[in-house]
Amino acid sequence: MILGLIPARFASTRLPGKPLVDLGGQTMIQRVVAQARQAQLSRVVVATDDERILRHVHDFGGEAVLTRPEHPSGTDRLWEAFQQLGSPAEVRCIVNIQGDEPFIHPAQINALTDLFQDPAQSPDIATLVKPVVSEEELFSPHLPKVVLSAQGKALYFSRHPLPYQRQQVPGDWLQHHRYLRHLGLYAYKPAVLEQLTRLPVSPLEAAESLEQLRWLEAGYQIQCAETELDAFGIDTPEDVERARARLAAG
Template sequence: MQKAIVVIPARYGSTRLPGKALADIEGKPLVQHVYERARISRLASDCLIATDDERIKQACEAFGSTVMMTSPHHNSGTDRMAEVATRTDGEVYVNVQGDEPFVDPEAVDLLIRMMRDNPAIKMGTLKRPYESYDSFVNPNLARVVCDKDDFALYFSRAPIPPMSREEFESSDKRKLAFKHVGIYSFRREFLLEFAQMPPSPLEKAERLEQLRALEAGVKIKVLTTNYESISVETPADLERVRALFARRR
């Protein structure tokens, strides 16, 4: 069986929320919540945190995580994960964002299972239907449109396919609108290849690195999930997540 490794890239520097990986939520750092959820995966052989910061390393070791120190010069979490792939023996790698404390381990397993069952697929990710028009037009969220076999045609920060509020609420066009959920699976060989590719024109225009793969002609399988990702990117996000945890006590 193909060995799958979950990698959680975590960095200290953040423009909008410096040090967010160590932000306290219910007495634990944010990255610990992510790790404890991700490691519930039944199909992953290992789950580790990749960082370039000694403070994060020490915090992760304190709660028992495997930690790998990586180069401080990576431009993205995928690049950091590619370094992990050069130093580990996985065949499938899953990138779980280090700022999503409610990550669904079943969503992780969905991608691992797909990669194991379809050896020709090099890369996978997730989508979920939009529940409101306001969410659909939110410029901070990424969208994906797919072909009939659920391979990505395009990812964008713009509302695609374009539609009015009336169309969204009363027509079948709504069925074409999907939010991109940013958990990725890679086959090891393609992950290393991807990290060597220069950023592509569309990737730079949209600020979405998965477009690098599409522009290179690589098909990305997109599976549907019910997982609603909640990320911590701003101080307001952090307070919202703290409130959600408090209500779950």
């Protein structure tokens, strides 16, 4: 069994009530659930901290659980939700699907779940990476980059372009190296997810503000799957308008 969990908080500094924002006649969380249901998932559940979101998900026929509001991260919210669902022993992996990506493609989710098909070879944690295609992406601190081992395991994540090319000017870096950026979709073994919630904030995480560095510092391996499909996260009112324009254009 592969379980898809979607953390959905009501509070947001830049966009309060974000999961309930209307996008072309459907709310954002409704669109995320619809996309996730097309992937190789046995069950899709929204983990929320707000009764309004809970009722709305139930109203459109989705499944949701109410979690405590004080969780410091989506990872902690996922673990509480999983416990509420009875922590079924047959769950092979839990996929953490961002609740603010209404255009997430089922193939992106499947790229991770495919890594868990063989229990003997399953990674502790898996995530997605995508080739960097522009200088704007490469140098944006809002789009974390990642460097991988020859086996596709993450060596480090950073908001700075990695590697630094000592012999090249920054404007030429993309011509001399294949850079990868990180997309915030994760999958974990249930036992590993529980362990991650017990880890304290690490020095590298504090420096870069990237939670996955906490896991690397603690010694966990993160297997990466590659996709050519982009992510479209919604954090601001401007993002909402861009999403509505994309839907209107078909």
